[in-house]
Amino acid sequence: MDVVVFGAGSLGSLLGGLLARTHDVTLVGRRPHVDRIREQGLRVSGAIETTVGPDARTDVPPSADLALVTVKAYDTPAAARALADTSLDCALSLQNGLGNERTLADALDAPVLAGTCTYGARLTGPGEVACTGVGEVVLGAREGGPSPVAERVGRAFDEADVVTRVADDMPRRLWEKLAVNAGINAPTALARVQNGALLGHDAGDVMRAAAREVAAAARADGVELTDETAVAAVERVADATADNRSSMLQDVEKGRRTEVDSINGVVDGPDAPVNQTLTALLRAWERERGLRR
Numbered sequence: 001m002d003v004v005v006f007g008a009g010s011l012g013s014l015l016g017g018l019l020a021r022t023h024d025v026t027l028v029g030r031r032p033h034v035d036r037i038r039e040q041g042l043r044v045s046g047a048i049e050t051t052v053g054p055d056a057r058t059d060v061p062p063s064a065d066l067a068l069v070t071v072k073a074y075d076t077p078a079a080a081r082a083l084a085d086t087s088l089d090c091a092l093s094l095q096n097g098l099g100n101e102r103t104l105a106d107a108l109d110a111p112v113l114a115g116t117c118t119y120g121a122r123l124t125g126p127g128e129v130a131c132t133g134v135g136e137v138v139l140g141a142r143e144g145g146p147s148p149v150a151e152r153v154g155r156a157f158d159e160a161d162v163v164t165r166v167a168d169d170m171p172r173r174l175w176e177k178l179a180v181n182a183g184i185n186a187p188t189a190l191a192r193v194q195n196g197a198l199l200g201h202d203a204g205d206v207m208r209a210a211a212r213e214v215a216a217a218a219r220a221d222g223v224e225l226t227d228e229t230a231v232a233a234v235e236r237v238a239d240a241t242a243d244n245r246s247s248m249l250q251d252v253e254k255g256r257r258t259e260v261d262s263i264n265g266v267v268d269g270p271d272a273p274v275n276q277t278l279t280a281l282l283r284a285w286e287r288e289r290g291l292r293r
């Protein structure tokens with residue numbers, strides 16, 4: 001399969017690197033990362049060790065079978081514009097947050113698949129990415145149901161030894177993942193604590209309330225996600241990733257814009273006062289830092 005990875009940062013470099021073991025991969029990213037990959041290849045270290053030689057560039061190629069979109073959610077509109085003139089068979093978002101697939105589908109003349117990813121990735125230097133945990137990619141039709149396109153992409157990922165499952169219930173999975181990220185990411189970023197610290201009393205109440213509000217929004221959107229399922233999911237992930245610093249905490253520590261708009265901000269409204277508060281506080285921090293207007 002001919003794969004273009006739009007957003008060769010942490011996740012894009014890792015998955016692009018793993019796919020490059022079997023497929024023709026082009027990484028679209030920034031300098032000096034892309035230059036180093038062209039000169040010396042891409043080194044993957046940590047839980048998976050390999051060196052591969054994908055193509056790497058700063059602009060998009062004219063065609064590909066699959067566009068894997070791995071920019072931060074706030075860059076999805078720009079990714080969609082950049083890919084609009086590329087001839088594609090399909091696109092797949094593995095980003096956190098809700099709404100990325102719709103943004104891509106509105107701009108692209110190709111089916112857009114939804115996905116979730118629990119692999120952990122961190123750029124460690126130009127031309128180098130660390131796999132901080134082997135997880136799983138789950139992908140499928142963004143509106144749910146069977147999808148021959150998703151089956152084809154799933155097979156291609158399997159061939160490259162990327163742990164992958166094709167699912168026919170992506171809308172429910174995306175909402176459940178949103179409940180997890182809404183409950184963990186913003187509270188850990190604001191309190192500057194590891195995920196496990198949310199399992200204590202006060203912060204735990206905030207985490208569970210945020211997850212319940214997301215479940216209510218999912219049901220209003222026609223997706224059957226109970227409060228109990230959402231709360232059990234966020235508690236399970238906080239426990240399993242107790243020593244993690246969430247991606248939003250890492251963004252705040254690095255002084256970078258966060259993905260709050262496409263996580264807590266998706267359910268931001270009077271019916272979701274906890275998510276509204278978390279969103280408002282993170283937006284205030286971003287504004288003060290000059291990261292948003």
Ligand SMILES: NC(=O)C1=CN([C@@H]2O[C@H](COP(=O)(O)OP(=O)(O)OC[C@H]3O[C@@H](n4cnc5c(N)ncnc54)[C@H](OP(=O)(O)O)[C@@H]3O)[C@@H](O)[C@H]2O)C=CC1
Binds near residue numbers: 009012029119259
């Ligand atoms: N890292 C992880 O382990 C996981 C991440 N995710 C999700 O995956 C998504 C990506 O996360 P992550 O990889 O950590 O983020 P990164 O910031 O590391 O990667 C995104 C990369 O895309 C680049 N980029 C953005 N716009 C363009 C453009 N127009 N042209 C070329 N390059 C561009 C960015 O460069 P620049 O910063 O210079 O703009 C950056 O290098 C997020 O939604 C995240 O929540 C999900 C699961 C695991």
Ligand SMILES: CC(C)(CO)C(=O)C(=O)O
Binds near residue numbers: 181184185241
């Ligand atoms: C699952 C969790 C909360 C792990 O830290 C995550 O996805 C993130 O940090 O963005």
